[in-house]
Amino acid sequence: MTLEMTGEATLRVENLQTHFDTKAGTVRAVDGVSFEVRQGQILGLVGESGSGKSVTGFSIMGLVDPPGRIAGGRVLFQGRDIAKMGEEELRQLRGNRIAMIFQDPMMTLNPVLKVETQMIEAVQAHGNVDRRTAWTRARDALGQVGIPSPEERLNSYPHQFSGGMRQRVAIAIALLNKPDLIVADEPTTALDVTIQGQILYEVQKLARETRTALIWITHDLSVVASLADEICVMYAGRIVERGSVDQVLDAPAHPYTAGLIGSVPSRNVKGTKLVQIPGVMPSMLNLPSGCAFRLRCSHADATCEASAPPASGGARQVRCFHPLTEVA
Amino acid sequence: MATPIVELKDVSKRFVKSLDMAGKLAAKLGANVREETVHAVDRVSLSVAEGEVVGLVGESGCGKSTLGRIVAGILPQTQGEVLYRGQPLSALSGQARVKAALAVQMIFQDPYASLNPRMRVADIIGEAPLYHGLTDKAGEVAYLDETMRRVGLDPAYKKRYPHQFSGGQRQRIGIARALAVKPEFVVCDESVAALDVSIQAQILNLFMELRAALNLTYLFISHDLGVVRHLSDRVVIMYLGRVVEEGNTDDLFANPNHPYTVALLGEIPRLDTRKRVFVPVKGEIPSPLNPPGGCHFHPRCPHAMARCSVEAPVLREIAPGRRAACHLNDAS
Amino acid sequence: MAELDTPFRRFVADFREDKVAVGAAVLFVAIFAAAMACSYISPQNPYDLRQLDIMDGKLPPGKASMDGLVFWLGSDGQGRDMVSAILYGLRTSFLVAVTSGLIAAAVGTSVGLAAAYYGGLVDTLLMRTVDIKLSFPAILIALVLLAVFGQGTGKIVIALVVIQWAYYARTVRASALVERRKEYVEAAQCLALPQRRILFRHILPNCLPPLIVVGTIQIANSIALEATLSFLGVGLPITEPSLGLLIANGFEYILSGVYWISFFPGVALLVTIVSINLVGDRLRDVLNPRLQK
Numbered sequence: 001m002t003l004e005m006t007g008e009a010t011l012r013v014e015n016l017q018t019h020f021d022t023k024a025g026t027v028r029a030v031d032g033v034s035f036e037v038r039q040g041q042i043l044g045l046v047g048e049s050g051s052g053k054s055v056t057g058f059s060i061m062g063l064v065d066p067p068g069r070i071a072g073g074r075v076l077f078q079g080r081d082i083a084k085m086g087e088e089e090l091r092q093l094r095g096n097r098i099a100m101i102f103q104d105p106m107m108t109l110n111p112v113l114k115v116e117t118q119m120i121e122a123v124q125a126h127g128n129v130d131r132r133t134a135w136t137r138a139r140d141a142l143g144q145v146g147i148p149s150p151e152e153r154l155n156s157y158p159h160q161f162s163g164g165m166r167q168r169v170a171i172a173i174a175l176l177n178k179p180d181l182i183v184a185d186e187p188t189t190a191l192d193v194t195i196q197g198q199i200l201y202e203v204q205k206l207a208r209e210t211r212t213a214l215i216w217i218t219h220d221l222s223v224v225a226s227l228a229d230e231i232c233v234m235y236a237g238r239i240v241e242r243g244s245v246d247q248v249l250d251a252p253a254h255p256y257t258a259g260l261i262g263s264v265p266s267r268n269v270k271g272t273k274l275v276q277i278p279g280v281m282p283s284m285l286n287l288p289s290g291c292a293f294r295l296r297c298s299h300a301d302a303t304c305e306a307s308a309p310p311a312s313g314g315a316r317q318v319r320c321f322h323p324l325t326e327v328a
Numbered sequence: 329m330a331t332p333i334v335e336l337k338d339v340s341k342r343f344v345k346s347l348d349m350a351g352k353l354a355a356k357l358g359a360n361v362r363e364e365t366v367h368a369v370d371r372v373s374l375s376v377a378e379g380e381v382v383g384l385v386g387e388s389g390c391g392k393s394t395l396g397r398i399v400a401g402i403l404p405q406t407q408g409e410v411l412y413r414g415q416p417l418s419a420l421s422g423q424a425r426v427k428a429a430l431a432v433q434m435i436f437q438d439p440y441a442s443l444n445p446r447m448r449v450a451d452i453i454g455e456a457p458l459y460h461g462l463t464d465k466a467g468e469v470a471y472l473d474e475t476m477r478r479v480g481l482d483p484a485y486k487k488r489y490p491h492q493f494s495g496g497q498r499q500r501i502g503i504a505r506a507l508a509v510k511p512e513f514v515v516c517d518e519s520v521a522a523l524d525v526s527i528q529a530q531i532l533n534l535f536m537e538l539r540a541a542l543n544l545t546y547l548f549i550s551h552d553l554g555v556v557r558h559l560s561d562r563v564v565i566m567y568l569g570r571v572v573e574e575g576n577t578d579d580l581f582a583n584p585n586h587p588y589t590v591a592l593l594g595e596i597p598r599l600d601t602r603k604r605v606f607v608p609v610k611g612e613i614p615s616p617l618n619p620p621g622g623c624h625f626h627p628r629c630p631h632a633m634a635r636c637s638v639e640a641p642v643l644r645e646i647a648p649g650r651r652a653a654c655h656l657n658d659a660s
Numbered sequence: 661m662a663e664l665d666t667p668f669r670r671f672v673a674d675f676r677e678d679k680v681a682v683g684a685a686v687l688f689v690a691i692f693a694a695a696m697a698c699s700y701i702s703p704q705n706p707y708d709l710r711q712l713d714i715m716d717g718k719l720p721p722g723k724a725s726m727d728g729l730v731f732w733l734g735s736d737g738q739g740r741d742m743v744s745a746i747l748y749g750l751r752t753s754f755l756v757a758v759t760s761g762l763i764a765a766a767v768g769t770s771v772g773l774a775a776a777y778y779g780g781l782v783d784t785l786l787m788r789t790v791d792i793k794l795s796f797p798a799i800l801i802a803l804v805l806l807a808v809f810g811q812g813t814g815k816i817v818i819a820l821v822v823i824q825w826a827y828y829a830r831t832v833r834a835s836a837l838v839e840r841r842k843e844y845v846e847a848a849q850c851l852a853l854p855q856r857r858i859l860f861r862h863i864l865p866n867c868l869p870p871l872i873v874v875g876t877i878q879i880a881n882s883i884a885l886e887a888t889l890s891f892l893g894v895g896l897p898i899t900e901p902s903l904g905l906l907i908a909n910g911f912e913y914i915l916s917g918v919y920w921i922s923f924f925p926g927v928a929l930l931v932t933i934v935s936i937n938l939v940g941d942r943l944r945d946v947l948n949p950r951l952q953k
């Protein structure tokens with residue numbers, strides 16, 4: 001374990017509860033999620049649609065809009081609780097100490113402003129910097145994410161970039177104020193394989209150089225495998241398994257994780273029936289009693305129905321009464 | 329060799345965005361507007377034997393979906409010939425043409441847009457077989473129930489509308505719709521791309537079961553090399569409208585020839601490579617509106633020579649069953 | 661997930677979320693029903709001259725006639741009960757608006773579908789015609805047509821159809837162009853279903869939501885336009901007075917304090933149009949695909 005891994009966590013999420021009040025009832029989109037990320041660490045938050053992974057990301061950013069609300073728990077960023085901050089305090093933090101990258105870069109970019117204008121504004125919003133310095137920083141950030149001839153490209157509008165380049169610009173904007181934490185929500189899902197490779201390359205390089213803590217939210221285990229240090233697997237609003245990449249991928253303890261890994265075609269003998277998880281993700285309004293996964297699980301028994309499995313302690317965690325491997 | 333079930337001969341598809349009146353006027357006045365032509369598919373030849381699964385791989389703008397739609401008879405080709413069991417489709421008419429059209433069906437990418445939201449499942453699946461006389465009013469219910477069971481749908485749900493189903497179930501409805509007209513050949517256009525990982529495996533398994541049970545032939549279009557490798561006997565790689573490489577799946581994955589294939593295979597994130605240092609392919613995918621001259625891949629190719637920017641390489645046999653379009657093969 | 665969760669039921673459930681719109685819909689249905697049933701529920705037949713007595717003319721609201729009939733909204737110059745006159749007038753207005761709306765919708769839908777389906781020159785010709793049509797003010801077209809044809813119920817229906825069809829055509833074409841590119845249409849092509857069947861059984865039902873929205877708003881517009889024309893004296897003949905004519909009739913008295921002859925028909929017109937527009941606004945929200953969950 002390296003030195004800084006033992007240091008204070010950049011972000012510590014404790015028992016986070018994010019609920020959505022709908023007419024049909026309260027949806028516990030995030031239900032008791034805890035994890036932490038340290039400086040220079042990449043955390044992969046993996047889950048399928050409806051698992052609550054994106055809502056977790058938005059909760060960290062303080063971006064949960066009604067009918068959603070943070071119903072409980074703490075989101076401690078460098079020791080301060082984001083869940084209790086006012087809008088002004090949050091605005092100071094967002095885009096400055098914490099940045100977010102979305103699947104659609106146009107969530108960050110304004111289509112009617114030049115990239116230059118947007119980037120300089122982003123710098124000046126969080127610091128008393130003159131225009132020239134801000135411009136230099138913008139240019140350097142574009143260069144950092146691998147955009148060729150950044151001086152010229154600064155003068156362009158977002159629509160003049162291709163999808164992959166636009167995502168790079170969004171990443172450059174996220175990097176502008178050298179944040180301590182970046183939350184990336186499916187940033188490469190919409191991109192082609194070769195372009196995804198380019199972005200992953202840049203991100204890897206940046207994480208190494210800037211020592212920013214990074215939370216990478218994705219449905220794709222393979223991307224996380226090559227990028228992350230640690231993995232949290234989410235299912236129906238809870239983290240069902242957590243551990244280092246090697247631990248989780250080589251010796252998955254939760255049957256859901258094992259099922260996800262098993263269903264990847266390259267893990268199966270070519271042409272044979274793929275290992276599949278039966279059934280579908282249950283509706284968040286109508287979760288089964290006890291363990292939310294039990295109806296799809298071959299190991300489920302009466303214990304799993306009676307109560308939801310608690311999280312086992314420690315850095316390596318699993319929420320299962322019948323883990324496939326022993327977790328210390 | 330037996331007659332291939334579907335064969336494409338030098339098929340091209342061009343989309344022309346012609347100018348409207350205002351555009352023509354502006355062009356006359358010297359504005360920088362002109363007719364835009366996209367060579368979505370550029371002289372592709374391909375044959376698929378009965379019972380075979382051919383994977384068609386490429387990134388966005390490579391023309392794989394357009395090619396799939398030409399095969400499925402949804403889009404007419406601009407040039408070239410599509411043959412069904414040795415007969416050019418253009419020469420068929422009347423019943424023979426309908427029969428050939430029904431024999432080739434397509435399964436779409438978007439489980440939402442591909443089902444008519446205002447029709448009940450029973451009508452979505454049952455309309456075509458009833459219209460084409462594959463079943464009659466009396467046998468319709470039994471026919472429908474059997475088709476639904478075949479794809480793992482409960483026939484009790486046939487009165488429902490598409491919005492009442494999950495993504496995976498909707499995809500099953502789309503598969504049932506195609507199977508209901510008893511096709512021999514199925515084009516799957518990114519059919520699992522929009523599904524969650526755990527549902528993807530279920531649908532892929534269904535494809536494999538159906539193939540075995542009904543002796544289907546597939547053209548499996550995907551950007552996901554892992555999926556294609558698992559399912560296909562043969563793989564065709566496209567880049568900007570052209571086929572760059574083609575060959576037996578195991579052979580091609582083990583020993584890629586075209587630099588683009590090499591790059592593509594190198595970029596797939598894998599479960600078993602940890603903390604890998606990505607080595608990116610340089611450059612972006614060029615716009616199909618204005619592709620680079622010569623070999624389309626040359627601006628991104630690490631081995632590009634002077635010749636590559638002027639002369640487009642021909643797709644030719646490099647080993648038995650293997651074809652590639654690269655000038656490097658001439659040098660050796 | 662109920663077995664009977666049809667698109668229509670979802671639509672009703674969505675619509676009911678807005679209480680104002682529900683109130684407007686109830687009000688509109690009540691007005692419409694009362695107008696259609698006017699010959700049964702109104703106190704007198706305002707156009708049966710035997711029931712009228714000139715001596716009862718211009719009585720203020722609440723006064724009773726000589727034979728004991730109470731004029732709740734007063735009477736006009738001929739001794740006509742305003743309640744009855746308004747109900748009969750509304751019926752005429754509705755009949756004219758709905759008939760012309762249905763014909764215009766049929767014409768416009770055919771034109772719009774043809775333009776979207778054939779494309780090219782047909783599309784250009786049809787849609788440029790629509791553009792030209794829409795560049796003239798509606799009232800101008802109506803005045804010119806009625807000046808040429810003369811008065812009459814049938815003629816004002818024709819005038820209203822001529823004015824309205826283009827809105828339907830433009831709406832249907834726009835949504836048909838969007839629907840035509842969807843994968844379910846490609847699937848239907850792949851199933852070798854004939855083009856005509858795809859157009860009418862697959863594409864058209866999916867174009868209905870915007871059509872319904874336009875239809876609602878057009879009915880309100882044509883009621884207002886018809887009232888305007890009748891007010892100007894070029895609309896419906898005096899034998900079939902609609903709201904516009906009632907308002908015009910009372911106009912000569914309005915300055916002498918006999919306000920009710922114009923005022924109450926005006927209120928009826930206003931309430932009807934506002935209730936239709938409120939319903940139309942809600943329909944637009946509910947049926948807008950971009951706002952659908």
